[in-house]
Amino acid sequence: MRARTAALGLIAALAILDPATAEARTLFEEGELTLELRSAFKGSLLLAIPYQTDPVFFPESPGGAGLFRLRFDVTANITQYLTVAVAYENRVRSSSGGSIGTGLLPSTAPAPFRLTPLDWVLIQDGASYLHQHELDRGYVSLHLEFMELTVGRQAIGLGRGLMFSAVDVFAPFTPTEVDREWRxxxxxxxxxxxxxxxxxxxADVIAAFGPVENDELTSWALIGRIRAIVGDVDGSVLLGRRGEDNIVGAVLSANLGDAEAHAELALFGTDGQGIDGGFLGTRAVVAKGLIGASYVVDIGTGLRLAAEYHYSGFGVENVGDDPSILYDEAFQLRFARGDSQLFGRHAIAVSASYDLQEDLSGSLAYIQSPVDGSGSVAASFTWTQSDNATIILNVFVPWGTPPEGGVPTSEWGSSPLTIFLQARLYD
Structure with a gap:
C-alpha cells in the first residue's frame, strides 16, 4: 500500500507543475537540427453506478476507477528529410474491480503487433491496481518528395469512420472511448x-509485426492501399493480410453540397476460429461495413451532426440468445486485438456537438443495437481553460437487459451508468 501511495503521489506532484506552453518545447536547436519535447499529464476519475449488482460485472455498487497518465514525446528533426521520435508513458490504474471502465478507458490488453512489448509492470495488486510504463513510440521517418517512409513503433489509422471503422485494423478505438488522443x-x-x-x-504499403516467441514471429500484417482523389470524392482500396486473415476492402468519402458522406466495406477470409457464423452462410468469411454522413447546421457557432450505421461480422449474432461465443478464447483474442469494436454485429449511432462558448463545447452521442434494443447515450462537456489545461466531463447512460450471474443478456445491459471526469495538462 505504501508503494502504491508513493507512486500516485509522485505522478500527482508532477501533474501540478505549472505548464509553460502547449507547443513543443525546444530543447536544442542548431542549424537544421532541432530537439523538441511535448509532455502531458492526464488524470481521470470514474464513478460507476450499476442498475443492479452482479458477481462478475459489478461486485460493488457503486464502483470506481482512476487512471493517471504521464507522457513525454521527444522528436528530433535531424534534417528536413529525417525525423526520429520516441514517446514514453508512465501510468497508474486503480479500480474497485469487475468491468468498471470497460470501453470508456483505454484497454489494458497487450497492444497488438509489437515485436516485444517494451511495457513493464512496476506494481500490481490483482485486477485492482496496476502501475506500469511503456515505450509507445519509437520510429525513424524519411521525408522525400516522392515518398514517406516510417520504420518503428508508430500509430497507424485507416478508414473514414467517425465512431466506427471497417478497415482500421491496427489498434482501433472503441466507439465509447472518451480519450482518443493517443492511438x-x-x-x-x-x-x-x-x-x-x-x-x-x-499508394501505401504497411507491414506490421507481432511478438516473437521461441525465435519465431507469431503474427504479422501486410496491407497495400491505393488512394485517389477526384474532385470532391476521395476513395481507396485495400488488399492484404492481418494475422491469420486475408483482407480486401474499400473506403469512399465525398462532399455532397454542405454535407459529407462516407462508407467502408471489408471482407476477411478467416480460419473460422472465434467467429459466430460467417457472412451469407459461409463458415469463415467475415464482412465489416459502415455508412455515415455529417452535416453542420448554420445555427450560432454551428451545430455539427453525424450519423453512422456499422456492421461487424466479428461480433455476436445475438448476445441475448446465445452468448457462449464470448467465452471462446479465440473470440476473446480477436476482440482484444480490435477485430470488432462491438460485442454485437449491428449498431446505429447519432451524434451532435456544439460550441456553447469560446472555451466550452458540448456533445451528445447515441448508440443502439437494432437487434436487442439496448444502447447508450453519452453527454460530454469540454472546457478548454487554455492551451495548457482542459477539463472533460462525460456522463454515460446505458440501457438493456442486465446480466445474470456474470452472463450478458444484451449488448449494452452489462454496462453501468458512469460519470467520467478528466483533467489534461500540457507542457
Whole structure:
C-alpha cells in the first residue's frame, strides 16, 4: 500500500507543475537540427453506478476507477528529410474491480503487433491496481518528395469512420472511448509513395509485426492501399493480410453540397476460429461495413451532426440468445486485438456537438443495437481553460437487459451508468 501511495503521489506532484506552453518545447536547436519535447499529464476519475449488482460485472455498487497518465514525446528533426521520435508513458490504474471502465478507458490488453512489448509492470495488486510504463513510440521517418517512409513503433489509422471503422485494423478505438488522443503504437514499416505535383494519387504499403516467441514471429500484417482523389470524392482500396486473415476492402468519402458522406466495406477470409457464423452462410468469411454522413447546421457557432450505421461480422449474432461465443478464447483474442469494436454485429449511432462558448463545447452521442434494443447515450462537456489545461466531463447512460450471474443478456445491459471526469495538462 505504501508503494502504491508513493507512486500516485509522485505522478500527482508532477501533474501540478505549472505548464509553460502547449507547443513543443525546444530543447536544442542548431542549424537544421532541432530537439523538441511535448509532455502531458492526464488524470481521470470514474464513478460507476450499476442498475443492479452482479458477481462478475459489478461486485460493488457503486464502483470506481482512476487512471493517471504521464507522457513525454521527444522528436528530433535531424534534417528536413529525417525525423526520429520516441514517446514514453508512465501510468497508474486503480479500480474497485469487475468491468468498471470497460470501453470508456483505454484497454489494458497487450497492444497488438509489437515485436516485444517494451511495457513493464512496476506494481500490481490483482485486477485492482496496476502501475506500469511503456515505450509507445519509437520510429525513424524519411521525408522525400516522392515518398514517406516510417520504420518503428508508430500509430497507424485507416478508414473514414467517425465512431466506427471497417478497415482500421491496427489498434482501433472503441466507439465509447472518451480519450482518443493517443492511438497505441504498433511495430511497423509504413511506406507511402506519391507522384510529385500530383497529390490526388498515392499508394501505401504497411507491414506490421507481432511478438516473437521461441525465435519465431507469431503474427504479422501486410496491407497495400491505393488512394485517389477526384474532385470532391476521395476513395481507396485495400488488399492484404492481418494475422491469420486475408483482407480486401474499400473506403469512399465525398462532399455532397454542405454535407459529407462516407462508407467502408471489408471482407476477411478467416480460419473460422472465434467467429459466430460467417457472412451469407459461409463458415469463415467475415464482412465489416459502415455508412455515415455529417452535416453542420448554420445555427450560432454551428451545430455539427453525424450519423453512422456499422456492421461487424466479428461480433455476436445475438448476445441475448446465445452468448457462449464470448467465452471462446479465440473470440476473446480477436476482440482484444480490435477485430470488432462491438460485442454485437449491428449498431446505429447519432451524434451532435456544439460550441456553447469560446472555451466550452458540448456533445451528445447515441448508440443502439437494432437487434436487442439496448444502447447508450453519452453527454460530454469540454472546457478548454487554455492551451495548457482542459477539463472533460462525460456522463454515460446505458440501457438493456442486465446480466445474470456474470452472463450478458444484451449488448449494452452489462454496462453501468458512469460519470467520467478528466483533467489534461500540457507542457
Amino acid at each position: 497505441r503504437g504498433v511495430d511497423a514499416i509504413h511506406l507511402e509513395l506519391r507522384i510529385p505535383d500530383i497529390s490526388e494519387l498515392s
